[in-house]
Amino acid sequence: MTDYPPIGEQLDDLEAAREEGRRKMEWAAQHMPICTRLREEYEEEQPLEGQRIGMAMHVEAKTAILVETLAEAGAEVAVTGCNPLSTHDDVSAALDSHDSITSYAKRGVDDEEYYQAIEAVISHEPTVTVDDGMDMIAAIHEDHPELIEGILGGCEETTTGVHRLRAMDADGALEYPVFAVNDTPMKRLFDNVHGTGESSLASIAMTTNLSWAGKNVVVAGYGYCGKGVAKKAAGQNANVIVTEVEPRRALEAHMEGYDVLPMAEAAEVGDVFLTTTGNRDVIVEEHFPEMKDGVLLANAGHFDIEIDLEALDDLATERYEARDGVEAYVMDDGRRLNVVAEGRLVNLAAPVALGHPVEVMDQSFGVQAACVRELVESKAYGPGVHDVPDELDKEIAEIKLEADGVSIDSLTDTQTEYMGSWEHGT
């Protein structure tokens, strides 16, 4: 154990914090039927008994339900944040008050403390790691290789993390099995399409007091996130314009009935611009002079480099906070270009933003919990990045359907046989 204290030893009004944290978690749990159901099952079966789980996640109400689920399944859990600004101290305190959970997450810590907290989690000698950006896996591989032998495996939630892990894997540097939770259909379809789509648009509407009806909404990128944003914006009666670099995705958008334009042309007609590409330099110097007065610029992609704010700042003669969460850049001809949430992920960084909806996190975290169990029970996975097994992903879908009161059919033997024989050419 390190000397870095858990949050329970750092807060002043601990009891009040715990209570508020529990209130937030109760709300989340109420709308997380998958995790709730797994928790009941795991509490009964104790599949994680004897395991120690080390986690680095956004410590807020939704994640806390996952943490608790793992603890109730019999594990000792040590957790810290994966971003110093996303931690809710009250939720962290509520978690830390659980007998089997130690939480080191604290909002606003400096770099040194941030890494001390990770070290503190590692000092618990985890047998399983759960990451949201691979901080834990990286620290163990770099600084604590002696622990690797005792580790059954890990889970990684993010696109970025999975990309990096695949690179490590390709280099032969990844020394234990990790599930690419990000890549399952259960996450991509729901988290990206519905989660990002709805929460980004609602965050912008409630930051600006503006309406979508009749607006030209330029969606940069037509991957899963872009599809979600486009679909939900059209569903609010916006006129959607898509920009793309991949011809088949562009064609998909075109056949969906959207306008598809290069950004240089979209810049002239757009009222709102939303980047979702995961790339950099999507809206740049040449585009700003073409834009109309009063446009909104926002990002629903990943990093805050999709819109080139430095170039915009250079072009601007003045800059002022037009509203909480909206910075207006005034051009020399008087046009005002309004950047929402500093071009950072708008559904997280806008002042009113709440991150992804509870229900979609329930699906991701349900997969996470099932993956941890799989690592513990199967012990069959070698070092490297592994896709989440199809069966496990389906199981989570079944739980969600049941929770929402939806029944479905199943194949008869004759049907299964027919599909099989089809495969075999008869």
Add this chain to the structure above:
Amino acid sequence: MTDYPPIGEQLDDLEAAREEGRRKMEWAAQHMPICTRLREEYEEEQPLEGQRIGMAMHVEAKTAILVETLAEAGAEVAVTGCNPLSTHDDVSAALDSHDSITSYAKRGVDDEEYYQAIEAVISHEPTVTVDDGMDMIAAIHEDHPELIEGILGGCEETTTGVHRLRAMDADGALEYPVFAVNDTPMKRLFDNVHGTGESSLASIAMTTNLSWAGKNVVVAGYGYCGKGVAKKAAGQNANVIVTEVEPRRALEAHMEGYDVLPMAEAAEVGDVFLTTTGNRDVIVEEHFPEMKDGVLLANAGHFDIEIDLEALDDLATERYEARDGVEAYVMDDGRRLNVVAEGRLVNLAAPVALGHPVEVMDQSFGVQAACVRELVESKAYGPGVHDVPDELDKEIAEIKLEADGVSIDSLTDTQTEYMGSWEHGT
């Protein structure tokens, strides 16, 4: 003049308030092209020169643009609030600093002050009144009948106000002309359908952190507001269920592809309930026991009597604040029914709510400004409630289209003649 002081004499840090108020107004103005255009025109033409306008409105940024527009048109304007909780003091202060505007609106005043402020406005001896709930018209008719002779007319913004004015008119008690601004197509179609629809759903999403996709959303009432809520919810991938009492509206919803059910059946399957009827007792005692755990109950209609909260409270064994803006009522079987914003208008009363979007208020207020001008210039209207002249409503539509860069066709002489001759049977 009364002794009741304008806001400029009531605030401590006046300069800061004015600046913040102006910042809010600038944002609104940036997205109110109709009022902006009328302001430019009126500034030039001074059609309201010599008029005194008395207003009782929600004094916040959007309304302030209307107030300023009237002042720039040459009028002296005195204004106060129409609801003690909707005033933004900073906006009120910014208005009051205008040479031709006196603002008495102050947030949180008590009943006595509220009516003193109305009296203060009346003491300016208005020649035109502008109301949002007919407070001004009522006070003048009841307590200052001597002023009526000098009044050219009034405008009324709300459904409620217009209903009451029509009743006064029917009783022969309305002694000057009033335009029913609420009833124009320009207001109904856009304000109710798009404005209420979008802002209600976004307010709920950002209060609860929940998602619409796959939810059973019960919309009570399929008038203009109900249509807007249903359409926008379906556009976010909700499964919409409509309840109605009028068979043709019910059939319209059914032919749109929505499920139509009596509330007793909808109660069993709904995940979210949104009332939009303008009536009382829409969700009542008998419905609560049928509801699922975790449902949301909200109102987008008018008063907070659409959901019978007293009955709900009687049924509940416990009540707690589940989130800011959400009160959970716990039933004896453990189910939690979550009431959003105390069952008051959710797009105004939720903690994050911002009221109607800026753009739809621009349309309503554009009609208001044009009506005031019409009253002043025409002088042809007798006492009673008058529909907004079609031509005037169209003019506002034309300005909006132009502002949004939309051009349209016009009839050729041959076409006009053809349509006319059609009317005459040839």
Add this chain to the structure above:
Amino acid sequence: MTDYPPIGEQLDDLEAAREEGRRKMEWAAQHMPICTRLREEYEEEQPLEGQRIGMAMHVEAKTAILVETLAEAGAEVAVTGCNPLSTHDDVSAALDSHDSITSYAKRGVDDEEYYQAIEAVISHEPTVTVDDGMDMIAAIHEDHPELIEGILGGCEETTTGVHRLRAMDADGALEYPVFAVNDTPMKRLFDNVHGTGESSLASIAMTTNLSWAGKNVVVAGYGYCGKGVAKKAAGQNANVIVTEVEPRRALEAHMEGYDVLPMAEAAEVGDVFLTTTGNRDVIVEEHFPEMKDGVLLANAGHFDIEIDLEALDDLATERYEARDGVEAYVMDDGRRLNVVAEGRLVNLAAPVALGHPVEVMDQSFGVQAACVRELVESKAYGPGVHDVPDELDKEIAEIKLEADGVSIDSLTDTQTEYMGSWEHGT
């Protein structure tokens, strides 16, 4: 009685024709629950006993169900066509074989026979008339004024007919009461929006073998028909472009998320053009040179004068039948502009077209049947055009809801009182 023979005396293989006619009627009846329900009720109650009904309608399967319903209600019915090309002889024969029905409708008759058939109907001395284009009313007023005294009233189905009747009425020339069936919400919302929308698009698709996805579909006119076409085209993933002359309707289309353009600009980008204005000269000489190669031009409005085919023909260097129902006009630069169904109403005139869907005609004809009963039972209507009474329209909606298995709520006494008191200003 005139000498003009009913269809039963004109056909060769009468029995086969009757059987085929009955088969068509059975299909229609199967999907006309409103008329079926009214027929059962009327058969029992015989409200039309002793009446003689003269009708001029499109004699095909759907109308035949209305004719039969009136006969089963106790009336003697004489019927002829309202357009020589829309009659199905087999259906006419099937009707004529009914004891209380005489049908004079025959496909392809010449002008003389057409009017002889109308005279033949009038020779039955009708007490009630039912028109689809006011042929019967006109003939009686002009040539048989002596019958007017004995006539209780009439019904008129079409927009055109109602327009002309209102003109007659304004001139004091209409001498008996006529219900404007066309103008009820039950007809406008469903017939125009859903009926015209769906059947026009399906007729075009099945005439051309083309797809809607990703097409620029220009809808001229945004009245009820235009709204229907636009909505259904967008629902097939077309990119909808609206042209309009009325600014509020244009704004409505714009706020719905459609592109709104003048026809001169729409001409350059459209892939398919559909006129729905009811006016003339909507697509004219100046537009054709701007159009892309391979465009489709079709009309879902009223007459075949919305697209100026003469001008197009003058511009064309060649003309050929590109497909059944599609005429290609070749421009001097080689572009081919394809006119569908000769610019006549596409859901009637295309080779595969079947007219309006059965279900929407059921609604219109249900209103017709109820109006005939109302004329007979009330006897309270004076000469002139009358709106269909609200209650009657609602009743038909209720029958349709019941037939589709949809239940709705009704107002409690408290609610009725609340809405009433609201009206009275308390």
Add this chain to the structure above:
Amino acid sequence: MTDYPPIGEQLDDLEAAREEGRRKMEWAAQHMPICTRLREEYEEEQPLEGQRIGMAMHVEAKTAILVETLAEAGAEVAVTGCNPLSTHDDVSAALDSHDSITSYAKRGVDDEEYYQAIEAVISHEPTVTVDDGMDMIAAIHEDHPELIEGILGGCEETTTGVHRLRAMDADGALEYPVFAVNDTPMKRLFDNVHGTGESSLASIAMTTNLSWAGKNVVVAGYGYCGKGVAKKAAGQNANVIVTEVEPRRALEAHMEGYDVLPMAEAAEVGDVFLTTTGNRDVIVEEHFPEMKDGVLLANAGHFDIEIDLEALDDLATERYEARDGVEAYVMDDGRRLNVVAEGRLVNLAAPVALGHPVEVMDQSFGVQAACVRELVESKAYGPGVHDVPDELDKEIAEIKLEADGVSIDSLTDTQTEYMGSWEHGT
């Protein structure tokens, strides 16, 4: 060469047939910009010079454009039908009149002639085969193994064909390379979603004269075809109900806002049933007794075994042709269940059906043409089933975008590098 004569030697009025065939092809070509563009390019470059191509396809206008494209590229083409009922003799004659094309396809041939025609094609000793159901590949492998050495490869269009080829491949029995054209994104997304969706619904509407608005439309299966049918039905204001056996697809449908039910429950509420599963026994004996009077049953999947018509026939007390293309099965309680197009693929087998829309076939056939060229030019593919190279699929998308006037962005070097570095973990 065999003795089986090409169509040019079999028809009586050859010239008229050729003309009509050419007219049909001209219409198709007008709306097939991809094939048209490739034809121009290939005509110039002659990439297939010296090749002999043997094809077994549906010989109708759209396919004919592909055949011609390959011939214009320098190849000798011999073609026959892949189904005796899908051949258009006039199109076949028009093809056969081309110098480099011999067409043996004739409508309505018996089994013996059908296989003689395949032999006739094979007698041309093809160097490349193009199949729509692998008839050609199978015949060559079984009866003409001596030709395999000279064959560069083949293309297969259908799901069924590709499945069987993969089985052959797995057994080591496939002796030359074959491209799985069916499996490209360009085919799946557009052909299945938009093509099947739109054409199935339009075929049903124009066969039955019924409307979609307000109908409960049960879509069995939520794969690509099911998604298309559901989306387009919802876009016509149907209330969509999905049945599924795979939980993740069921969840996808649920989150889209559709009702998801087991077939046993859907049977009770559906108005229209459309199977799209590719499996057998989807609607069976137990479901028919639950259905409402007047329902429609249709298939948009593959074979006519999705609806168990034998069981339906056993249950029926009577059967009659309710309309062209609609067979009514009368149950003993009088309910009528209406089977459209005998439960065969409704967009092909309904009397008015035209198959897939021209534009989607343009995309599939564009991929086909490019694949043939790739086989000829690359010569790098070993025996077995091969995915269509990504680059080639993209190229077709680019041509389509260009033809539709759509421009898109391309990655800058910095962006490409950024995406690359991301992949490598930096």
